[in-house]
Amino acid sequence: MKQLRCPLNGVRPVSEFAYAGEVRDMPDPDACTDPQWADYVFNRSGVPGVKREWWCHIASGYWFIAERDTARDAVIDTYPVEKLREVHRA
Amino acid sequence: MFRRHERLRDSYDVVIIGGGGHGLAAAYYLARDHGVRNIAVIEKGYIGGGNTGRNTTIIRSNYLTPEGVQFYDESVRLWQDLSADFDLNLFYSTRGHFTLAHTDASMRTMRWRAEVNKHYGVKSEVVDAAYVKNALPMIDIECGGHAPVLGALYHAPGAIARHDAVAWGYGRGADQRGVEIHQETEVTGIDVEAGRIKGVRTTRGYISTSKVLCAVAGFTPRLLEMVGLRSPIYIHPLQAMVSEPIKPWLDPIIVSGSLHVYVSQTARGELVMGSTLDPYEVHQTRSTLDFTETLSAHMLDLFPFLSEVKIVRQWAGLADMTPDFAPIMGTTPIEGFYLDAGWGTWGFKATPVCGKTMSHTVATGRNHPLIAGFGLDRFARFELTGEKGAASVGH
Numbered sequence A: 001m002k003q004l005r006c007p008l009n010g011v012r013p014v015s016e017f018a019y020a021g022e023v024r025d026m027p028d029p030d031a032c033t034d035p036q037w038a039d040y041v042f043n044r045s046g047v048p049g050v051k052r053e054w055w056c057h058i059a060s061g062y063w064f065i066a067e068r069d070t071a072r073d074a075v076i077d078t079y080p081v082e083k084l085r086e087v088h089r090a
Numbered sequence B: 001m002f003r004r005h006e007r008l009r010d011s012y013d014v015v016i017i018g019g020g021g022h023g024l025a026a027a028y029y030l031a032r033d034h035g036v037r038n039i040a041v042i043e044k045g046y047i048g049g050g051n052t053g054r055n056t057t058i059i060r061s062n063y064l065t066p067e068g069v070q071f072y073d074e075s076v077r078l079w080q081d082l083s084a085d086f087d088l089n090l091f092y093s094t095r096g097h098f099t100l101a102h103t104d105a106s107m108r109t110m111r112w113r114a115e116v117n118k119h120y121g122v123k124s125e126v127v128d129a130a131y132v133k134n135a136l137p138m139i140d141i142e143c144g145g146h147a148p149v150l151g152a153l154y155h156a157p158g159a160i161a162r163h164d165a166v167a168w169g170y171g172r173g174a175d176q177r178g179v180e181i182h183q184e185t186e187v188t189g190i191d192v193e194a195g196r197i198k199g200v201r202t203t204r205g206y207i208s209t210s211k212v213l214c215a216v217a218g219f220t221p222r223l224l225e226m227v228g229l230r231s232p233i234y235i236h237p238l239q240a241m242v243s244e245p246i247k248p249w250l251d252p253i254i255v256s257g258s259l260h261v262y263v264s265q266t267a268r269g270e271l272v273m274g275s276t277l278d279p280y281e282v283h284q285t286r287s288t289l290d291f292t293e294t295l296s297a298h299m300l301d302l303f304p305f306l307s308e309v310k311i312v313r314q315w316a317g318l319a320d321m322t323p324d325f326a327p328i329m330g331t332t333p334i335e336g337f338y339l340d341a342g343w344g345t346w347g348f349k350a351t352p353v354c355g356k357t358m359s360h361t362v363a364t365g366r367n368h369p370l371i372a373g374f375g376l377d378r379f380a381r382f383e384l385t386g387e388k389g390a391a392s393v394g395h
């Protein structure tokens, strides 16, 4: 993958983007236990697979979501954050 | 160099997963120092074919945390007589190691590291730009004017060694003491019953055992998934490259955190160069042009006279990164499952001391005192061992 399709700016070189890790659900900090909170803060799914990730187009400061197969380094889809909320509600 | 074993036995006292330097060193010291010889080392490829054979072999102990400094210092001590121990030349070459500082902030970190290092008896001192220029006449100390070198942390014991030979030395030594090394054999599952290790499934059959040491670097999350443990380890590729051989001009090892460069010159004259991690998670060892371009540009900031020198090879390994840049070692919540992981971009230098401390831990079931700061449980206690200031680029 040398290029990435930004939902706002179209196809751009991957060097214009910053990766910010997998999308994860934050537990309610007031309701969860200390171990649950530590699990959220530190633990990651380090195994290869299709992951939903935060990416930012640096020049325009635009955040969006990419679905990417980390085993093949192949981008399956990119879409605006709003769509993630829809996916979450569904 | 080794015996070849036609078949796996039904059971072993200890199964070591991963025939990199770490797994083989643990097997060697288990057999030599603890009298445990009924061991199988299971390696899915060939020994040393993982990060051990892909790394840029920088050995040093000028870390930042007391836990790190003492641990790596013991490793540097163990390296000294390994060639004699193995009767195999590891081409261990003490060069001295400069970590260049281009900003006030990095000068501060250098002073901090020098003080911690000296406190634990590690040779380490802050030097000024004139000292660096004198030791390294070929450097452009101004870096073209945009990132002048202000000074450096100088670490006299800094060294390089022949990586393959380390795997062969430990492997042969273990083999001679009765350890079975099974190459081209992949672990596909680990059986846990009532919180205890029962056995290991492999592509060549089932093994029952009560002790497993997992030393698989970039594959650690996949093995942890087999036993149902979670960890903070995440995987990014780390690349390196080598130039054509040129006349010897670079004796010490040079690291610049600000420019994301480290470089040494081998006995054959090649420049071995590396940089930071690839910017996102990938489980593939492909190379990129981005890496070669960026690293070459930064190399030329420091050494403009290299502009005509050709790059002849580049490659990558899978680095098992942790949030605090310290490893994850020792016992785990599963009885009989021991972990030697989270070695990211910095674990080659630790090969001997990992073998020593993990063999003790596996033999006795209790963590060696030197690895007390590296347990998997430190994250749940929010007690990190913050080594980033000394490990992020420098390896």
Ligand SMILES: Cc1cc2nc3c(=O)[nH]c(=O)nc-3n(C[C@H](O)[C@H](O)[C@H](O)COP(=O)(O)OP(=O)(O)OC[C@H]3O[C@@H](n4cnc5c(N)ncnc54)[C@H](O)[C@@H]3O)c2cc1C
Pocket (backbone or CB within 6 Å): B017, B018, B019, B020, B021, B022, B023, B042, B043, B044, B045, B046, B047, B048, B049, B050, B051, B052, B053, B054, B055, B056, B057, B058, B059, B185, B186, B187, B188, B215, B216, B217, B218, B219, B238, B239, B240, B274, B315, B316, B317, B318, B319, B340, B343, B344, B345, B346, B347, B348, B349, B350, B395
């Ligand atoms: C480009 C690069 C440069 C580096 N530079 C330095 C440096 O200058 N100094 C330094 O100290 N460190 C450096 N490192 C880090 C260092 O290489 C590693 O931390 C160290 O070599 C790890 O050794 P290991 O034995 O734990 O892992 P490895 O050598 O990776 O061995 C793990 C083995 O496990 C095997 N395996 C995995 N899964 C399975 C399975 N399911 N079944 C059976 N076998 C399996 C693999 O095939 C592999 O051979 C660098 C790393 C890279 C990639």
